[in-house]
Amino acid sequence: MTYQPRPDRYDTLSYRRCGHSGLKLPAISLGLWHNFGGVDRLENARTLLRTAFDGGITHFDLANNYGPPPGSAEETFGRVLAQDFLPYRDELIISSKAGYGMWPGPYGDWGSRKYLLSSLDQSLRRMKLDYVDIFYHHRPDPETPLEETMAALDHIVRSGRALYVGLSNYPAALTRQAAGLLRSLGTPCLIHQPKYSMYERWIEAELLGVLREEGIGAIVFSPLAQGLLTDKYLRGIPEGSRAATPGTFLKPDQITPVKLEQIGRLGDLARARGQTLAQMALAWVLRHSEVTSALIGASRPAQITDALGALDAPAFDSGELERIEQILSGQM
Numbered sequence: 396m397t398y399q400p401r402p403d404r405y406d407t408l409s410y411r412r413c414g415h416s417g418l419k420l421p422a423i424s425l426g427l428w429h430n431f432g433g434v435d436r437l438e439n440a441r442t443l444l445r446t447a448f449d450g451g452i453t454h455f456d457l458a459n460n461y462g463p464p465p466g467s468a469e470e471t472f473g474r475v476l477a478q479d480f481l482p483y484r485d486e487l488i489i490s491s492k493a494g495y496g497m498w499p500g501p502y503g504d505w506g507s508r509k510y511l512l513s514s515l516d517q518s519l520r521r522m523k524l525d526y527v528d529i530f531y532h533h534r535p536d537p538e539t540p541l542e543e544t545m546a547a548l549d550h551i552v553r554s555g556r557a558l559y560v561g562l563s564n565y566p567a568a569l570t571r572q573a574a575g576l577l578r579s580l581g582t583p584c585l586i587h588q589p590k591y592s593m594y595e596r597w598i599e600a601e602l603l604g605v606l607r608e609e610g611i612g613a614i615v616f617s618p619l620a621q622g623l624l625t626d627k628y629l630r631g632i633p634e635g636s637r638a639a640t641p642g643t644f645l646k647p648d649q650i651t652p653v654k655l656e657q658i659g660r661l662g663d664l665a666r667a668r669g670q671t672l673a674q675m676a677l678a679w680v681l682r683h684s685e686v687t688s689a690l691i692g693a694s695r696p697a698q699i700t701d702a703l704g705a706l707d708a709p710a711f712d713s714g715e716l717e718r719i720e721q722i723l724s725g726q727m
């Protein structure tokens with residue numbers, strides 16, 4: 396049956412300006428790292444994407460290597476796009492990335508012009524797209540001159556393959572340097588994609604300040620610490636969860652008794668605020684004005700629906716923020 400998106404899809408989610416750019420992103424964006432690969436059920440992937448778009452999520456984040464196997468998440472996305480979303484292409488912000496190992500030999504990894512251009516061409520073919528909205532360098536390359544990588548990003552925009560470019564996993568000082576190079580080339584850096592959650596706070600020290608000064612937005616990944624910051628693991632590791640799936644980056648030994656105690660207490664605070672823990676964890680990353688969007692993952696539609704309510708509760712007061720710090724620092 397032809398997909399008809401909900402007519403009221405733009406009524407509830409907020410859209411936040413990305414740095415000093417003209418682009419707004421939804422407060423919640425959906426990433427396709429897990430659950431969209433060739434090993435996953437296509438119908439579930441399709442339902443997740445429809446649920447997101449129906450809820451006002453306009454931004455879908457991919458990378459060349461998402462799967463497994465690598466590349467297959469882009470193929471899945473291309474298939475669903477062709478089936479359901481082509482009439483809405485201009486309502487979507489689609490991103491991809493290159494920077495991790497993708498194909499054998501010296502040209503399928505890191506940050507050379509050769510790799511970035513070839514990889515993006517492959518991504519476009521897999522998704523059956525003429526262009527992506529945002530293309531990222533996925534991680535810094537310690538050997539390729541930064542000038543070469545940034546010139547490749549500039550060329551990617553000038554050649555029409557992407558509308559904007561971004562950086563992911565770049566530390567603060569390198570971000571400033573890269574942003575300066577991109578500005579001098581005439582292609583400003585739109586966005587930075589770092590990892591950020593209550594359990595991963597490296598961006599607070601310096602990166603957020605650099606982003607504010609440079610006018611770059613942030614879209615933060617794994618804001619739920621891959622599912623830890625939900626009630627999912629409170630009664631053990633459920634079958635089919637990420638921690639129970641071999642080959643993922645959430646290992647059972649990361650779910651420690653101390654974390655479970657903290658998660659229980661954070662859950663109590665969330666309930667007192669009228670939220671689920673997942674909603675509170677998302678509102679918490681979005682409390683910074685530099686953070687444009689929280690980039691979630693999902694294995695089932697209800698997780699997306701839950702996340703969409705993250706900003707329904709009132710903003711945190713200072714007592715609540717202090718309580719979160721106490722819980723995270725072990726003074727429970």
Ligand SMILES: NC(=O)c1ccc[n+]([C@@H]2O[C@H](COP(=O)([O-])OP(=O)(O)OC[C@H]3O[C@@H](n4cnc5c(N)ncnc54)[C@H](OP(=O)(O)O)[C@@H]3O)[C@@H](O)[C@H]2O)c1
Pocket residue numbers: 425426427428429456457533563564588615616617618619620621622623625626627635636637638673690691692693694695697698699701702
């Ligand atoms: N740039 C980079 O280097 C980089 C690296 C990693 C990720 N990313 C991007 O960030 C996106 C999100 O990363 P992530 O998936 O780690 O984010 P996340 O939102 O922290 O974790 C998502 C996972 O948490 C669980 N979950 C979500 N909502 C839940 C709820 N309400 N109740 C219970 N469990 C819930 C689900 O896992 P289950 O499968 O257990 O249900 C879901 O797949 C990726 O798709 C990708 O686009 C980027």
